[in-house]
Amino acid sequence: xxxxxxxxxxxxxxxxxxxxxxxxxxxSLGSVIAEVNYLEPMTHSERIGSAIQxxxxxxxxxxxxxxxxxxxxxxxxYTGLRVGLAAARFFxxxxxxxxxxxxxxxxxxxxxxxxxxxxxxPILVTTDARRKEVFWALYxxxxxxxxxxxxxxxxxxxxxxxxxLSGQEHVICDLxxxxxxxxxxxxxxxxxxxxxxxxxxxxxxxxxxxxxGKAKKVSG
Amino acid sequence: MTYVIRxxxxxxxxxxxxxxxxxxxxxxxxxxxxQSELIASHTxxxxxxxxxxxxxxxxxxxxxGATQADIQTIAVKPNQRGSGIGKALMVALxxxxxxxGAKEIFLEVRADNxxxxxxxxxxxxxxxxxxxxxxxxxxVDAFVMKTSLLPEVLEEPLVLGIxxxxxxxxxxxxxxxxxxxxxxxxxxxxxxxxxxxxxEVAARAHLEALLPVLEQxxxxxxxxxxxxxxxxxxxxxxxxxxxxxxxxxxxxxxVATGKPIYAVNHLVGHVGADILDQDKLTVPTxxxxxxxxxxxLLLVRDLLNDVQLLGETIDDAAGExxxxxxxxxxxxxxxxxxxxxxxxxxxPSAIRFPRGLTLPKDMDEHRYDxxxxxxxxxxxxxxxxxxxxxxxxxxxxxxxxFREAVVDVxxxxxxxxxxxxxxxxxLLGGGVIANARLREVAIAKCAxxxxxxxxxxxxxxxxxxxxxxxxxxxxxxAGYAPSTLDFSADSTLSVTTIQS
Numbered sequence: 148x149x150x151x152x153x154x155x156x157x158x159x160x161x162x163x164x165x166x167x168x169x170x171x172x173x174x175s176l177g178s179v180i181a182e183v184n185y186l187e188p189m190t191h192s193e194r195i196g197s198a199i200q201x202x203x204x205x206x207x208x209x210x211x212x213x214x215x216x217x218x219x220x221x222x223x224x225y226t227g228l229r230v231g232l233a234a235a236r237f238f239x240x241x242x243x244x245x246x247x248x249x250x251x252x253x254x255x256x257x258x259x260x261x262x263x264x265x266x267x268x269p270i271l272v273t274t275d276a277r278r279k280e281v282f283w284a285l286y287x288x289x290x291x292x293x294x295x296x297x298x299x300x301x302x303x304x305x306x307x308x309x310x311x312l313s314g315q316e317h318v319i320c321d322l323x324x325x326x327x328x329x330x331x332x333x334x335x336x337x338x339x340x341x342x343x344x345x346x347x348x349x350x351x352x353x354x355x356x357x358x359x360g361k362a363k364k365v366s367g
Numbered sequence: 368m369t370y371v372i373r374x375x376x377x378x379x380x381x382x383x384x385x386x387x388x389x390x391x392x393x394x395x396x397x398x399x400x401x402q403s404e405l406i407a408s409h410t411x412x413x414x415x416x417x418x419x420x421x422x423x424x425x426x427x428x429x430x431x432g433a434t435q436a437d438i439q440t441i442a443v444k445p446n447q448r449g450s451g452i453g454k455a456l457m458v459a460l461x462x463x464x465x466x467x468g469a470k471e472i473f474l475e476v477r478a479d480n481x482x483x484x485x486x487x488x489x490x491x492x493x494x495x496x497x498x499x500x501x502x503x504x505x506x507v508d509a510f511v512m513k514t515s516l517l518p519e520v521l522e523e524p525l526v527l528g529i530x531x532x533x534x535x536x537x538x539x540x541x542x543x544x545x546x547x548x549x550x551x552x553x554x555x556x557x558x559x560x561x562x563x564x565x566x567e568v569a570a571r572a573h574l575e576a577l578l579p580v581l582e583q584x585x586x587x588x589x590x591x592x593x594x595x596x597x598x599x600x601x602x603x604x605x606x607x608x609x610x611x612x613x614x615x616x617x618x619x620x621x622v623a624t625g626k627p628i629y630a631v632n633h634l635v636g637h638v639g640a641d642i643l644d645q646d647k648l649t650v651p652t653x654x655x656x657x658x659x660x661x662x663x664l665l666l667v668r669d670l671l672n673d674v675q676l677l678g679e680t681i682d683d684a685a686g687e688x689x690x691x692x693x694x695x696x697x698x699x700x701x702x703x704x705x706x707x708x709x710x711x712x713x714x715p716s717a718i719r720f721p722r723g724l725t726l727p728k729d730m731d732e733h734r735y736d737x738x739x740x741x742x743x744x745x746x747x748x749x750x751x752x753x754x755x756x757x758x759x760x761x762x763x764x765x766x767x768x769f770r771e772a773v774v775d776v777x778x779x780x781x782x783x784x785x786x787x788x789x790x791x792x793x794l795l796g797g798g799v800i801a802n803a804r805l806r807e808v809a810i811a812k813c814a815x816x817x818x819x820x821x822x823x824x825x826x827x828x829x830x831x832x833x834x835x836x837x838x839x840x841x842x843x844x845a846g847y848a849p850s851t852l853d854f855s856a857d858s859t860l861s862v863t864t865i866q867s
Contacts, residue, residue, distance in 0.1 A: 165615075192611040196618030196628075196852035203622070210623045225567065226608040229574050233612045234619035236578050241592055241623025349574065355567035359560045 159208050160215040161199065161238065162330030165231030166223025166251040167274065169194040172326035173202040177292075177334035179327040181205035186323065191230035199238065210242040217333040217343070219251035219324065221350040222282040222300050223274065232349055247333050247343035250350060252284040254329040256294035259320045261328070266290070269317040274324075276302045282352065283308060285317065292335030302352040370452055372459055375405055375412035375424060382421035383414065390442040394502050404428075404439065411463050415443070415452045422447040425456035429467055436464035438474035441483075451672025453486055461490060462846040465517045472517070475501065478508040489866075491516030491848040516848040524596040524843040527584070528836025529577075531613030532605025532633045533660050534558060534569045536576035539833025540588040540595075541840050546643045547588035549826060549833035552576035559700045563690055564659065570608040577616050584832070592624055597849070599839025602630040602867050603860030605660065610856035618852055627849030629839040630867040632860055633830075635674055637796035638667055639841060640827040640834035651790050652821070653677075655781040657805070658797035658830070659686030659701070662777070664735045664784055665862060667794075670838070671845055676862045677784050678735025681724070685773055686799045688739035692769050695747045696762055703802055706766045710804070713767030720745050720772040725779070735784055742772055774805045778812050785818050794821040798829040842866055 159180075162172045169191050172182040181202040185194050203210060218235035221228045239246035252272045259270055267288035273281045284299030303311070336343040375383065380402055387395045396404075404426060405412050412426035423443035429436035438460060443453045464472050474492065476483050491514040501509035523543035530537035534555055540548040554572030558564050585591060600617035603610055614630070621628035638654045654665040662680035667673070683691065686703060693702025698709060723738030724730070746769050753760040785793055793813055799805065806822060813820040827834060847866065854867040 190855075192614045192618075193853050193855045195615050196622055199619060199622045200852060210625065213623075226570065226611060229570060229608070230611050230615035233574055233577060233616040236619075237581070237616040238619035238623045240578065240581065241620045349571075351571075355565055355571065357561050357565040357568065359562070 159206075159213050160217055160330055160333065161202065161213050161244075162217040162219075162326040162333070163195075163199070163231045163235045163238070164219030164251055164254065164324055164326050164329050165191045165195070165227045166219050166221045167227075167324050169198055169231070170324060170326040171195075171198040171202050172330050173206040173208060174327065174330040174334065177331050179330070180208070182325065182327045184325060188224065188227060191227040195230055195234045199234070210238075213242045213244045215245045215247060215333070216242070217330050218246065218248050218347050219254065219326070219329050220248045220346070220348065221251050222276065222302065222352050223251060224277060225349070225351060228349055232347060236347065246347050247345060248347035249329050249332050249336075249343065250284070250296070250300055251324050251329070252282065252300050253294050253296060253332050255320060255322050255324050256284070256286045256296070257289065257292070257332050258322050258325060258328045260289035260294060269315065270320045271312065271317045272320050274321070280304055281308065285312070291338070293332060293339070300350055300352065369417070370422065370450075370455070371416045372413055372455055373416070375414045375426070377402070377405060379414050379421055379424070380405060383424050386421065386424065386442050386444055389444065393505055396440075410439065411460065413456055413459055415456060417447060423452050423456060425460055427460045427464055427472070429464060429469060432468070434468055434470040436467070436469040436472045438472060451669050454489065454672050457486065457490055458846045461517060461848075465846075469517065471513055471515045473511065473513050475509040475511055477502055478510055484510065484512075487512055487514075489848065490514055491851075514848070521596055521843055524840055525590060525594055526597045526599055526836045526840040526843060527595050528832040528834070528839055529598070529600040529613045529617045530633070530636070530830055530832045530835045531573045531577075531609050532601045532603070533609060533658075533830055534564045534572070535830040536573045536580050537830055537832035537835070538577075538580045538584040539831055539836040540584055540590065541643070541833060541836040543840060543844070544642050544646050544837065546833055546837075547590070548584040549831050550580050550584040550587060551829070551831055552580050555701060562694050562700050563687070564606070566606045566608050569606060570612055573609055573612040577612065592620075595624065595626055597627045597629060597839055597843050598624075599629045599631050599835045599842075601633045601636065601835050602854055603633060603857035605633055605858060607856060607858040610858065614854075614856045621852070628852070629842050629847070630850040630854040631835055631838045631842070632862060632865050633835075634661065634663060634665070634862045635670065635865045636834040636838045637828075638665065638674070638794060639670055639838040640796060640831075641794055641821055641823050642837050642841070643827055643833055644823045645821070649792060649821075652792040652794050653781060653784045653788065653790055654794040654796060655777060656797040657685045657777060657795070657799035659690065659799075660684050661797060662737045662739075663862065664781060666784070666788060666790070671841055671847070671865060674862050674865060678733065678737065678780070680737040680739065681733070682738050682740035683743065685737070685739060685777060686797075688743050688773060689799070691743045692746050695743070695750055696765065703799060706770055707802060707804070709762055709766035710770050711763065713761065713763030713765070715767040715771035717761070717764035718749060718768040720768055722772055722776050725776060735780055737776060737780065739773065742769070770802070770804055774802070774808045777805065778808050781809070782812055782816055782818065786816065791817055792819045792821070796823065796828050800828040801825050
């Protein structure tokens with residue numbers, strides 16, 4: 148006898164990340180139904196609407212059926228990152244869905260462990276932070292689908308990072324981020340007592356670089 | 368120019384045929400064909416009139432009870448093109464088709480007629496087929512185009528407008544032409560220590576403010592998201608990173624709620640703001656928009672179809688000049704109100720600061736353009752010179768004289784635009800309209816020149832979401848198709864692109 152409850156049926160989530168390119172996934176209880184990935188780093192605001200529409204259409208799921216929106220909080224270049232965060236917040240309120248946030252680097256670590264049998268291998272996840280710096284986080288393994296982050300996210304020059312982590316064994320991981328991995332991390336977090344984080348604030352790691360203004364001299 | 372659109376009558380036949388022959392030359396319909404089209408019961412023909420003579424026509428065909436309509440023809444006299452008549456005819460046809468139950472509209476267009484194809488794309492038409500050598504005797508192919516983006520024609524649409532082009536996060540809600548909510552969160556205080564708007568600071572503030580501003584706007588309007596008929600959002604011009612926050616949010620909201628989205632021009636929104644105060648916009652009008660980011664002089668013949676840029680600043684915006692001069696004088700940010708305070712009791716003619724782009728040689732090329740960078744430098748030189756000589760200078764005189772120079776140029780150029788174009792109507796918009804001296808001089812000079820002056824309430828002059836909502840509402844009421852979801856945030860969007 149079919150005894151699936153209605154809440155289970157409604158348990159769809161949309162995962163959104165614009166910390167690098169634009170990646171959107173539709174998941175049902177952690178399994179991926181549809182995913183759209185645009186790698187280019189400049190077209191977030193053009194892509195975001197139709198990308199969300201596309202995964203919903205492919206999955207034949209109405210926005211109202213979405214129970215949870217998972218958003219990548221970065222770190223990542225700010226202008227693009229904000230597009231996903233703004234979209235996730237407004238999609239969640241529009242679809243009356245719960246909004247949860249995941250560190251984008253956790254999704255990259257998840258993808259790495261998913262493809263590797265050794266679940267206790269230390270890895271260093273790095274992404275481009277521009278200005279000759281990297282965003283990074285250090286993981287010691289994955290437990291029940293949740294990467295174990297022991298340091299970071301932080302932003303530093305590669306030289307500093309090499310010195311800071313010298314003497315520690317780890318594999319360097321620079322896989323691309325996918326929204327499917329982001330959604331799966333949130334799903335596994337939701338199986339724990341703590342659950343996924345309600346914090347959807349951006350992880351900037353740097354202050355805006357503007358200096359307080361002073362009137363400039365115009366003559367000798 | 369004003370035009371009227373009405374249903375075609377049998378007596379319009381000769382006038383229509385004259386245009387038919389002029390526009391379609393080799394493949395014009397015969398008079399008999401045209402006549403049977405006009406009188407058939409399943410067709411709907413319109414004519415556009417300027418001063419009582421027919422300057423354009425358009426017709427569609429739809430069998431009774433059919434869910435498909437065909438646009439049969441559309442033509443506008445060559446000397447009347449470019450002022451929105453074709454668009455207005457299309458709006459009227461699509462509205463009527465929808466009213467008669469159409470779900471899709473088809474048309475054929477010459478493959479070499481890119482102007483018409485561009486017009487059809489505005490209404491969501493996409494090419495679905497090709498008829499080889501359809502147009503005889505020229506042997507030109509026809510594109511078959513179709514739209515299913517039939518506008519929801521609503522008389523009193525409930526529209527939510529999102530504005531994030533500079534340092535104000537604004538969300539407004541209107542019903543038809545009536546203002547229901549206009550909530551603004553400004554990041555101005557965060558920029559104060561930098562002496563001007565810092566784009567990254569503004570963009571961060573937008574992200575934080577959007578959700579609380581939306582919730583407050585919905586509460587003030589006493590509506591919920593399910594009630595909204597359409598979403599409008601500023602997609603330019605403005606700060607790129609700031610615009611993208613609003614665009615990303617608006618698109619996601621549109622997908623989540625299934626509502627149509629209209630990407631609209633910020634500057635045209637400033638013009639539309641007057642509808643919130645007057646229930647209508649009287650056109651044609653000259654519009655002077657003055658803010659920290661823009662100084663633009665526009666000629667508006669039709670809010671949705673015909674907005675022309677007469678001139679703009681070639682360097683600093685007027686508001687920026689106030690901020691920079693305030694810094695020179697050791698005053699706080701934003702500079703406008705500080706300079707107003709400092710100017711109290713000052714003599715506006717004490718120092719003759721330069722009026723940018725007003726010399727005869729400049730007036731040839733830059734009649735309606737502005738330049739404030741030289742003025743700012745002149746003020747700085749004046750102050751530095753006095754300081755280097757150890758002389759005291761009267762800050763009130765400097766502030767008053769500077770302000771007078773700005774106001775002079777703004778108002779004189781706006782008046783000149785009115786008189787040159789024979790348009791005795793001026794509309795002001797933008798945050799610098801808060802400047803009391805600017806309003807005072809504008810009122811006096813408009814009265815002296817017989818120009819009707821419109822100054823909307825200040826809350827509608829500064830950047831706000833209500834002006835974006837009202838512009839969206841006009842598009843919905845006029846039956847315009849929504850924007851497609853892939854529009855971009857365009858920091859230099861031209862004022863002629865009213866909807867993207």
